[in-house]
Each structure stands twice: as structure tokens, then as C-alpha cells.
Amino acid sequence: MECTICGMEIDDIEESIEQGWTPYFYEGELEHGPVCPGCSGILLNKAEDGEMELKQEYLGKILYLEGYLEEPSEDEILISIAIENTMQSILN
Numbered sequence: 139m140e141c142t143i144c145g146m147e148i149d150d151i152e153e154s155i156e157q158g159w160t161p162y163f164y165e166g167e168l169e170h171g172p173v174c175p176g177c178s179g180i181l182l183n184k185a186e187d188g189e190m191e192l193k194q195e196y197l198g199k200i201l202y203l204e205g206y207l208e209e210p211s212e213d214e215i216l217i218s219i220a221i222e223n224t225m226q227s228i229l230n
């Protein structure tokens with residue numbers, strides 16, 4: 139998969155989780171992703187509902203490499219699930 143903001147690529151899902159890739163985030167109602175740790179560290183906030191969201195000051199200013207209507211790839215879905223499982227095991 140590829141960072142939707144800077145285009146950095148990573149192939150290994152486990153590696154991407156270790157590095158702290160974000161599978162998706164919200165800009166208003168729109169969902170984007172995945173995002174590399176470099177971009178997410180600068181651009182993303184954790185919202186009150188626990189979802190990652192674009193910081194206020196960047197709203198409408200990011201040019202994404204993806205198409206808005208693109209369905210999440212299988213990789214992205216797997217990563218979402220893996221990260222959710224990791225979060226669950228941390229919380230429990």
C-alpha cells in the first residue's frame with residue numbers, strides 16, 4: 139500500500155503496523171488513507187470518538203493521491219482489523 143499523502147510505499151502489513159501507519163482517517167465526512175507515520179504525525183489528530191482525523195488547520199488543503207470513490211483495498215481492511223485487534227489487546 140501507499141501513503142495517500144506523500145506516496146511512500148510499504149508492502150509488509152506487520153511492518154506497517156510496527157511503524158505506526160494509520161489505515162484511515164477522516165476529513166470531515168470523507169474517509170482517506172492509508173497514511174505513513176511521518177504524515178500522520180504532522181497532519182492527524184485523534185478525535186474525541188477515537189477515530190483519527192485531519193487537524194483543523196489542514197482541512198481542505200491536502201491533495202490526495204487516491205480517488206475519493208476508491209474502495210478500500212484488501213490490504214487496508216486487513217490492517218484496520220489488525221490494528222483494532224492490537225488496540226483491543228492493549229485495552230483488555
Ligand SMILES: [Zn+2]
Pocket residue numbers: 141142143144145146173174175176177178
Ligand atoms: Zn506519507
